[in-house]
Amino acid sequence: MNEKVIYVKNLVKKFGSFVANDNLSFEVFGGEIFGFLGANGAGKTTAIRILSGLSSPTSGEVFVAGINASKNPEEIKKQIGYMSQKFSLYEDLTVKENIMLYGGIYGLSKSLIKERTDNLLEKLNFREYGDKLIAALPLGLRQKLAFSIAVFHEPKIVFLDEPTGGVDPITRRQFWEMIYETAARGITVFVTTHYMDEAEYCDRISIMSEGKIVALDTPENLKKLYNAGTVEEVFIKIARPVNN
Amino acid sequence: MTDQLSQGCPGKQNSDPEKQMQKVIESTDISKAFGSTKALNDITFSVDESEIFGLIGPDGAGKTTLFRIIATLLRPDNGEMKVLGQDCITGFKELRRNIGYMPGRFSLYQDLTVEENLNFYATVFGTTVKENYDLISDIYSHIEPFKKRLTGKLSGGMKQKLALSCALIHKPKLLILDEPTTGVDAVSRYEFWAMLAKLRQHNITIIVSTPYMDEAMRCDRVALIQNGLILSVAPPQKIRDGFSRKLFMIKASEKYKLIIALRKYPGTVTAYPFGDSVHVTFSDDRIDESLFRFLSEEGLSNVTAGETEAGIEDRFLELMEKGATA
Numbered sequence: 001m002n003e004k005v006i007y008v009k010n011l012v013k014k015f016g017s018f019v020a021n022d023n024l025s026f027e028v029f030g031g032e033i034f035g036f037l038g039a040n041g042a043g044k045t046t047a048i049r050i051l052s053g054l055s056s057p058t059s060g061e062v063f064v065a066g067i068n069a070s071k072n073p074e075e076i077k078k079q080i081g082y083m084s085q086k087f088s089l090y091e092d093l094t095v096k097e098n099i100m101l102y103g104g105i106y107g108l109s110k111s112l113i114k115e116r117t118d119n120l121l122e123k124l125n126f127r128e129y130g131d132k133l134i135a136a137l138p139l140g141l142r143q144k145l146a147f148s149i150a151v152f153h154e155p156k157i158v159f160l161d162e163p164t165g166g167v168d169p170i171t172r173r174q175f176w177e178m179i180y181e182t183a184a185r186g187i188t189v190f191v192t193t194h195y196m197d198e199a200e201y202c203d204r205i206s207i208m209s210e211g212k213i214v215a216l217d218t219p220e221n222l223k224k225l226y227n228a229g230t231v232e233e234v235f236i237k238i239a240r241p242v243n244n
Numbered sequence: 245m246t247d248q249l250s251q252g253c254p255g256k257q258n259s260d261p262e263k264q265m266q267k268v269i270e271s272t273d274i275s276k277a278f279g280s281t282k283a284l285n286d287i288t289f290s291v292d293e294s295e296i297f298g299l300i301g302p303d304g305a306g307k308t309t310l311f312r313i314i315a316t317l318l319r320p321d322n323g324e325m326k327v328l329g330q331d332c333i334t335g336f337k338e339l340r341r342n343i344g345y346m347p348g349r350f351s352l353y354q355d356l357t358v359e360e361n362l363n364f365y366a367t368v369f370g371t372t373v374k375e376n377y378d379l380i381s382d383i384y385s386h387i388e389p390f391k392k393r394l395t396g397k398l399s400g401g402m403k404q405k406l407a408l409s410c411a412l413i414h415k416p417k418l419l420i421l422d423e424p425t426t427g428v429d430a431v432s433r434y435e436f437w438a439m440l441a442k443l444r445q446h447n448i449t450i451i452v453s454t455p456y457m458d459e460a461m462r463c464d465r466v467a468l469i470q471n472g473l474i475l476s477v478a479p480p481q482k483i484r485d486g487f488s489r490k491l492f493m494i495k496a497s498e499k500y501k502l503i504i505a506l507r508k509y510p511g512t513v514t515a516y517p518f519g520d521s522v523h524v525t526f527s528d529d530r531i532d533e534s535l536f537r538f539l540s541e542e543g544l545s546n547v548t549a550g551e552t553e554a555g556i557e558d559r560f561l562e563l564m565e566k567g568a569t570a
Contacts, residue, residue: 039429041399085427139303166426166455168302169561173517180500195456196430200519201499219520230519235430 003030005157005188006051011060013046020046022211033179033189035199038208039239044192052159053077065156081150084161088146091135095126098134099149106153120148140171144178151182158182160191164198176201196232205231209239266329268293268418268449269314273323276309283309285472286323291451294444298463299453300560306472307453308348311422314451315345328417341369344416346407348423354396358387358406361395362413369414379446380409383439401432408439419443421452425459437462457557468563475563480556487554487562489513490529495521496544505542509535516561523558
């Protein structure tokens with residue numbers, strides 16, 4: 001799995017005179033779990049929006065699933081999944097209704113949706129929740145469901161924006177096992193998180209600070225490089241919070 | 245029961261022995277339901293003056309509901325909640341002057357500047373920014389250079405500092421912080437807790453909820469809450485030391501494969517990923533050759549294993565699995 005699913009070279013994104021992404025260059029490979037870390041305000045969300053086809057670069061090369069992000073951002077959306085903490089599912093629809101809705105949006109056939117819905121509910125042990133409203137589910141279950149829906153159409157990459165915020169330690173781990181399993185199927189997982197122990201689950205991580213990437217390597221190598229016992233120590237050493 | 249707060253003179257309060265023993269929060273059999281959902285079940289605990297008291301538990305456990313009752317924003321169905329010696333229902337007016345509350349979502353007006361938000365809060369509580377500036381100066385100094393910036397344009401960490409400043413501007417005796425560091429990066433969290441520790445010098449009592457186990461260790465005492473029930477109240481070290489088995493730390497090159505393999509191994513009781521290793525307990529509390537052989541047969545390489553000390557998160561996982569009292 002050495003295919004480059006994400007290829008970024010000299011990416012610059014400016015808002016007026018403010019440089020949110022300052023010459024970013026990196027690659028992500030097929031089936032990798034890639035942790036995208038950084039302090040609040042460092043420029044992560046800006047970069048993810050460009051990678052998801054929601055925003056265009058000011059300059060630089062960005063290819064996602066082989067598609068040129070500057071030229072064909074709409075095409076990218078078909079190849080990716082996306083889940084964020086702020087919005088994932090429609091609260092006033094049931095579990096099954098959400099699955100049907102997203103399945104339809106991803107362009108899957110009715111029979112495929114039915115088949116995959118059954119599998120999904122079985123796998124998550126969600127049989128009894130099928131007709132429950134999302135609003136009635138606790139956060140941990142919602143997050144697991146949202147993630148399953150984000151990969152429902154078997155995309156090449158799934159972007160996860162702080163997927164486990166506020167969730168209990170057991171559910172967090174169950175969620176990460178779902179991530180492991182997804183990556184093992186060949187889907188690349190691009191995840192941002194503020195939990196530094198989760199950074200250790202990633203194959204490689206990058207740390208952004210003030211618009212630049214200041215570190216990119218396996219957690220092991222970064223810990224050795226910075227003489228640190230944990231990724232948290234590395235982070236505290238090199239990621240300055242943005243004071244503006 | 246005499247209302248000691250309204251009877252004591254400001255200068256004499258600290259020397260009154262009865263006042264000194266008074267708990268800042270005294271919760272007795274507090275229950276609250278929303279329709280058929282029992283959010284809180286007979287919650288009983290207390291918090292001492294100048295303590296940093298942590299409330300740890302998963303989403304949906306009842307933390308926010310409990311905090312709202314303490315902050316006099318929600319009435320309990322049953323039980324008694326006394327805050328600073330006053331009943332939270334009958335004494336709410338006076339209590340609100342003496343409580344600082346930072347709710348889960350940001351409490352700030354996004355379309356006001358930093359300075360305007362702070363002035364607003366000061367005015368609403370009948371004071372001025374100048375009056376209690378010494379209390380917030382450590383915190384506010386980080387954002388003061390940006391005081392004319394719109395709050396909506398601040399980063400997460402900066403908003404936290406402003407929200408904390410606004411919660412403190414009237415010099416409350418009790419500070420209630422509902423998940424103040426969720427969604428905030430590791431550096432800002434670190435700085436935030438350093439600021440909290442300093443507030444103790446001003447005799448401010450703090451009750452804080454957090455999903456971060458390492459923050460639990462920074463509290464004087466913590467209460468673990470799950471499904472509306474309190475599972476344990478104790479100093480974090482004591483909770484951590486209550487871990488009931490020997491804990492082992494196992495690593496291999498293949499992270500996910502290792503977890504699967506360990507769960508298959510017949511001797512394993514629990515196996516949880518913890519960063520770059522897996523924390524495992526065994527039914528006979530030991531590792532032997534058969535484990536290494538098993539893992540090797542499962543295709544794992546570079547396996548290392550050894551005993552390790554349980555941290556507070558290990559103990560919480562154990563308690564949550566059992567849903568038992570410590």
